[in-house]
Amino acid sequence: MILDKGKNFGLILLLTLFISARGLAQEFNIDSCSYFFKNRQDENLYAYLTKYENSNKKEDQIGVHLYKAKYYRAKVNIDSQLRHLTLGTNLAKGRQDILECDYLDEWALTYRQDNTESKTKKGLEYINEAIELKKKLLADSSSLAYSYIVKANLLYSSDTLDYHLDSAIVYYKKAMDIGIRKSRQIYCLNNINTMKLLLGDYSNIEYNYSIITNYQLNENLIYDAVGTQLNLAGFYTLQKNTTCFNQIIEEVSPLINKYKWRDKRIALLNQKIFNGFQTDQDYELIMQWQDSVIYLEKALACSDLDEQITKFELDNKVAAAEAQLYKNRFWQSILLGTTLTMILVLIGLYKYLVLKR
Numbered sequence: 001m002i003l004d005k006g007k008n009f010g011l012i013l014l015l016t017l018f019i020s021a022r023g024l025a026q027e028f029n030i031d032s033c034s035y036f037f038k039n040r041q042d043e044n045l046y047a048y049l050t051k052y053e054n055s056n057k058k059e060d061q062i063g064v065h066l067y068k069a070k071y072y073r074a075k076v077n078i079d080s081q082l083r084h085l086t087l088g089t090n091l092a093k094g095r096q097d098i099l100e101c102d103y104l105d106e107w108a109l110t111y112r113q114d115n116t117e118s119k120t121k122k123g124l125e126y127i128n129e130a131i132e133l134k135k136k137l138l139a140d141s142s143s144l145a146y147s148y149i150v151k152a153n154l155l156y157s158s159d160t161l162d163y164h165l166d167s168a169i170v171y172y173k174k175a176m177d178i179g180i181r182k183s184r185q186i187y188c189l190n191n192i193n194t195m196k197l198l199l200g201d202y203s204n205i206e207y208n209y210s211i212i213t214n215y216q217l218n219e220n221l222i223y224d225a226v227g228t229q230l231n232l233a234g235f236y237t238l239q240k241n242t243t244c245f246n247q248i249i250e251e252v253s254p255l256i257n258k259y260k261w262r263d264k265r266i267a268l269l270n271q272k273i274f275n276g277f278q279t280d281q282d283y284e285l286i287m288q289w290q291d292s293v294i295y296l297e298k299a300l301a302c303s304d305l306d307e308q309i310t311k312f313e314l315d316n317k318v319a320a321a322e323a324q325l326y327k328n329r330f331w332q333s334i335l336l337g338t339t340l341t342m343i344l345v346l347i348g349l350y351k352y353l354v355l356k357r
Contacts, residue, residue: 104130
């Protein structure tokens, strides 16, 4: 009877430990990675990926490598990005699922960083494969639209393909036609306008800019709305429409001065310089504007340097925090191992005493 009690006591202890361990060990969730990445929570994303980087599950490793590649792409760390892409692709290849599509999208994005003809064509091969696989899998419209946008971006950034701007417009429109969230529609529309101006196609430019501006104002994106209005001012200069140009300048100048946006102030002055040359304004005034641009660009460069120094200091703090995290996990592992060992020793001692009795 006493032996049975001792045995039951040991089983209860082991079962309790097992349940506790299951409760503490959470499953890897790729949706959490997506949430952190989309919301630009870089530190949370990195900590989450680090937590599961040694998982022995293939599915976990595929997700970890994918989002580490995305993380390093955002950090412009090309070597680390390519390393994780290669490792993850080897695991995901041939799965014929949405994760394999995600890797193809990522590979295509890497080739946008080098816009030589051979690299652009290689990127287009990857994205075309992703598009075809998504169609085969009947992927949701948002996922397919994303691939269309990646393809359009590849074409847009290429300086070597003669058809690149016309084709990019086609794929931006495809993305918009299948239904995407409003912010992406505005992104596509903005790029379409830019390319149409480069092509000398002025149809619907003014209408498109009005849609973009209304969205930005409704979302309280005042900074972006000012940028859009300055682009529209440039369009009016090309149209020799001085009245509308001056109206926009009068509307945005108070906002730029109020918020002290140096870069927008530079853009505004450049638009005034461009318009001045087009309309044969006083060259002495144009020279003053040019001097102001030079002064503001120098001030902006100094400000950027200060921001880089601050970012460097912040990165050091993050690295120190990560080191502390690893240290804590090390001691937690030792504590857990010691605790389990002591429990097993106590169970063994208990059984020994029972047998001795």
